[in-house]
Amino acid sequence: MKLQQLRYIVEVLNHNLNVSSTAESLYTSQPGISKQVRMLEDELGIQVFGRSGKHLTHVTPAGRDVIDIARQILAKVESIKAVAKEHTLPDQGKLNIATTHTQARYALPAVISGFMQKYPKVSLHMHQGTPQQISEAASRGDADFAIATEALHLYNDLVMLPCYHWNRSVIVRHDHPLLQLGHKISVEDVAQHPIVTYVFGFTGRSELDRAFAAKGLEPKIVFTATDADVIKTYVRLGLGVGVIASMAMDKQLDKDLVAIDASHLFDASTTKIGFRKGAFLRTYMYDFIERFAPHLTKDVVEKANMLRNQEEIDRMFASFDLPIR
Numbered sequence: 001m002k003l004q005q006l007r008y009i010v011e012v013l014n015h016n017l018n019v020s021s022t023a024e025s026l027y028t029s030q031p032g033i034s035k036q037v038r039m040l041e042d043e044l045g046i047q048v049f050g051r052s053g054k055h056l057t058h059v060t061p062a063g064r065d066v067i068d069i070a071r072q073i074l075a076k077v078e079s080i081k082a083v084a085k086e087h088t089l090p091d092q093g094k095l096n097i098a099t100t101h102t103q104a105r106y107a108l109p110a111v112i113s114g115f116m117q118k119y120p121k122v123s124l125h126m127h128q129g130t131p132q133q134i135s136e137a138a139s140r141g142d143a144d145f146a147i148a149t150e151a152l153h154l155y156n157d158l159v160m161l162p163c164y165h166w167n168r169s170v171i172v173r174h175d176h177p178l179l180q181l182g183h184k185i186s187v188e189d190v191a192q193h194p195i196v197t198y199v200f201g202f203t204g205r206s207e208l209d210r211a212f213a214a215k216g217l218e219p220k221i222v223f224t225a226t227d228a229d230v231i232k233t234y235v236r237l238g239l240g241v242g243v244i245a246s247m248a249m250d251k252q253l254d255k256d257l258v259a260i261d262a263s264h265l266f267d268a269s270t271t272k273i274g275f276r277k278g279a280f281l282r283t284y285m286y287d288f289i290e291r292f293a294p295h296l297t298k299d300v301v302e303k304a305n306m307l308r309n310q311e312e313i314d315r316m317f318a319s320f321d322l323p324i325r
Helices: 003-014 019-027 028-045 060-086 101-107 109-118 131-140 178-179 186-189 205-214 228-236 283-292 297-305 312-319
Strands: 051-052 055-059 093-099 122-128 147-148 158-166 168-173 195-198 222-223 241-245 257-259 269-276
Touching: 003 019, 003 028, 003 060, 051 297, 055 060, 093 131, 093 228, 093 283, 101 109, 101 122, 101 147, 101 228, 109 186, 109 283, 131 269, 147 283, 158 312, 168 178, 178 186, 178 257, 178 283, 186 205, 186 297, 195 205, 195 228, 195 297, 222 228, 228 241, 269 297, 283 297, 297 312
Parallel strands: 093 122, 093 147, 195 222, 195 241
Antiparallel strands: 051 055, 147 269, 158 269, 168 241, 168 257
8 A cells, every 4th residue: 555546546536536637636647546546446455436437436435434544644644744844944834725705805914914024935825715615625635724704614624713703794885775774774674675795605694694584584685796895896886785794894995885883683703714633733834823813822722633523622712702803
């Protein structure tokens, strides 16, 4: 059994059983991957993948267990490399962050600016996507950190640490009738108007849906987007009232819009940072986490990483007074 073979079966699954795409991403040949996978299966005496002719069709139950362990082994190999680099090149390396547009645009710029000034030799890469894509990237090891509000709980191999609470604002044009109600608007008031907001599964959208459902109302959602700036554009066009994260309103750039605080309408959401359980974190990685969430010091993160499951981690942070943005 070779590490190369384990890497191949993991990457084949990551590429939806497309061997040609896997070979292209690994800069090798399709026959070479197929041969190594067969050799591993022969050695183990099981099929990792089911086949129809020359095509892989599914992962077998035994294969899924093998791939799960292969991921853990490959993660440990990367940790060993990280340990070596921590001692030989402590201020050099890479940091891959997977996050949503809202976090990348509004929560992270100041954090990243200060981080890059302190660690100019660290190559930082940001990947934007859906919360599920972000979580998958961290679970696969393609991203060191996933920063999101939704979907992180779907992956049991991630350590999820709460960073801050946030809520929403209803945004309207200056001539909108909701402004006549001041800051005492209700869910019923908002429900009377077309709504422009986030795509389901993005940026705390689930809390919005729950608030309407609790009142027995069906929101008139006429347009959705993953990007708060796109939502604001369509509010400007008069398509509807916007419901976005309060942090996404810029006092200078959005002077033509009015934000009505909606924290009394919707439960607060919590942004979390997630990373693989047992991952070796470089010094600059701990520094990044603490810059983003000052209560997540190295000692706190290490303690959380040693707990058995997410329930224990959640209990650990239950007494923390998280900041509100």
